[in-house]
Amino acid sequence: MIIAVIDGMGGGIGAQIVSNLREELPTYIDIYALGTNSIATSSMMKSHANKGATGENAIITSVKKANIVVAPVSVVMPNSMMGEVTCGISTAVAECEALKVLLPIMPEDVEIVGLENKPLALLIKDCIKVIKKEFNIK
Template structure:
């Protein structure tokens, strides 16, 4: 965790691509429900996704492969869909270098089990996106308490 004036500040990185709608929804929920000191970083596979997350309340953002590869090493938590650890996901926007950097990051990863990349996670039941985002918020709050 980062320190700001002696107070531990959680740095959360939200990663999304394509239209950026999932990242936007996650960022909005986090911003509304976490302490204002919480730093939310928006990483998009494209500028549109990043812009939507910034508009939703992210503190900072960047787009593209190098931004993702460099930033995931310096974060406390990574949030996104399961696709962010799958090379060539999001219609090819998620590069192998991005997927590897995210998967190899020491930060805990909170991933949405959305079946958009041909992977079914057994034992996970389909829920509406707003319910899944509520689960993300709970996991983040649990991490903050530790």
């Protein structure tokens, strides 16, 4: 099984996701760190992802192989993350066959109603619960 974690900017959110996935899930699960820039990829790799790749083409190619994609919801919004998310990235993520577990971390000008405002740590725990339930992982 492959979990692709996508992040941009400094990669801090992605690094926390990778670290928590590594702690909570079995070691046979591969975690791919996919950064919109090299700093994000490097940050996620330091949290013990199995593989890392950077940039639009790497993300487009890698999400096709993934069973699960974990990222902030802004990854499906072209030009988000200060322009780091290209139209190609957002389309590839939206159209890939993987289960998409998107954390409700949005750009400043986007508001999704009906969401509970939770700290990042709790969002990541919820993310892991969804993955465990969906793929029957104990």
